[in-house]
Amino acid sequence: AKLEGRNGLQFFHQRLHDELVHQLDLMERLEKALDRGELSLWFQPQVSAVSGHIENFEALLRWMPAEGAPVSPAEFIPLAEQSGLIHRLGDWVVEEACRQQAAWRAAGHLDSRIDINLSGSQLARRDTLERFEACVKAHGLAPGDIGIELTENVLIDADHQILDGLRRLYHRGVRIAIDDFGTGYSSLSYLKHFPLTALKIDRTFVHDAPGQPEDRAIMEAAVFIGHRLGLEVVAEGVENDEQLTLIREMHCDLVQGYYFYRPMPAPDIERLLSGLVTG
Ligand code: C2E
Ligand code: CA
Ligand code: CA
Numbered sequence: 001a002k003l004e005g006r007n008g009l010q011f012f013h014q015r016l017h018d019e020l021v022h023q024l025d026l027m028e029r030l031e032k033a034l035d036r037g038e039l040s041l042w043f044q045p046q047v048s049a050v051s052g053h054i055e056n057f058e059a060l061l062r063w064m065p066a067e068g069a070p071v072s073p074a075e076f077i078p079l080a081e082q083s084g085l086i087h088r089l090g091d092w093v094v095e096e097a098c099r100q101q102a103a104w105r106a107a108g109h110l111d112s113r114i115d116i117n118l119s120g121s122q123l124a125r126r127d128t129l130e131r132f133e134a135c136v137k138a139h140g141l142a143p144g145d146i147g148i149e150l151t152e153n154v155l156i157d158a159d160h161q162i163l164d165g166l167r168r169l170y171h172r173g174v175r176i177a178i179d180d181f182g183t184g185y186s187s188l189s190y191l192k193h194f195p196l197t198a199l200k201i202d203r204t205f206v207h208d209a210p211g212q213p214e215d216r217a218i219m220e221a222a223v224f225i226g227h228r229l230g231l232e233v234v235a236e237g238v239e240n241d242e243q244l245t246l247i248r249e250m251h252c253d254l255v256q257g258y259y260f261y262r263p264m265p266a267p268d269i270e271r272l273l274s275g276l277v278t279g
């Protein structure tokens with residue numbers, strides 16, 4: 001049994017070692033990916049729960065290495081945060097979202113709205129919000145053209161300087177959504193302090209709502225709070241009819257999920273916007 005235990009530990013060390021090597025390799029490749037143009041933004045439409053009309057797009061980062069399989073942002077974003085690469089990556093996302101939005105405006109799509117994701121370490125860098133504003137302006141866009149999504153935990157950690165920065169953006173007309181609502185380790189008190197325009201109910205609640213009264217209850221409460229605070233309420237991860245029916249009964253405003261649209265590359269969005277393809 002002793003021997004087994006030692007082998008177990010060696011196996012564990014080996015696994016840990018392999019995992020670290022894999023992560024380092026991934027970060028080295030990601031750094032090059034930026035320069036090699038292997039990154040792109042995809043866009044997932046959010047539609048009105050009532051009319052099904054497209055109201056908004058969430059920009060989602062995609063990495064398709066020239067060699068090898070695509071890597072999920074759920075894997076490389078947390079690593080990029082640890083390695084510090086997130087700042088270059090985040091700057092690229094802001095620039096690319098602005099460039100794309102300006103191109104759509106120039107092509108006559110006048111009411112497309114794009115939201116980007118900002119992580120905690122991005123917001124912790126002092127000049128992230130200023131750079132964001134400057135980029136929007138440099139592309140000739142209005143403050144309402146590009147919004148941001150932040151998670152609850154990011155807001156909990158935010159100091160007053162970040163709060164002031166967000167307030168400034170809010171008063172200029174930038175949309176600010178709270179992402180993955182209900183999953184952070186938090187009280188609800190941050191809702192009092194932060195300037196927000198939308199609340200996105202996490203997809204785990206949406207997923208379980210049809211079978212689980214508890215998830216339904218939490219969603220109803222989230223919609224209620226959101227509306228009482230004057231926020232737009234978005235349901236994430238809607239995949240089927242049952243979920244959609246519940247969401248409509250609860251009077252969510254917007255719906256995002258595979259049921260309507262998956263994230264798509266820009267040319268597909270352009271076909272949608274041009275009305276060549278419907279729902
Ligand atoms: P998120 O912000 O919660 O983004 C929504 C995720 O849900 C996306 O995963 C999207 O593809 C997925 N999704 C949308 N509809 C459905 C559905 O009906 N069912 C299911 N099962 N999933 C759905 P994705 O694109 O893999 O992104 C994962 C996470 O990576 C994002 O979660 C976000 O936290 C992060 N991320 C992505 N792009 C960026 C970025 O540009 N910057 C930062 N900081 N984080 C990003
Ligand atoms: Ca998001
Ligand atoms: Ca989310």
Ligand code: CA
Nearest residue numbers: 151179180202
């Ligand atoms: Ca998430």
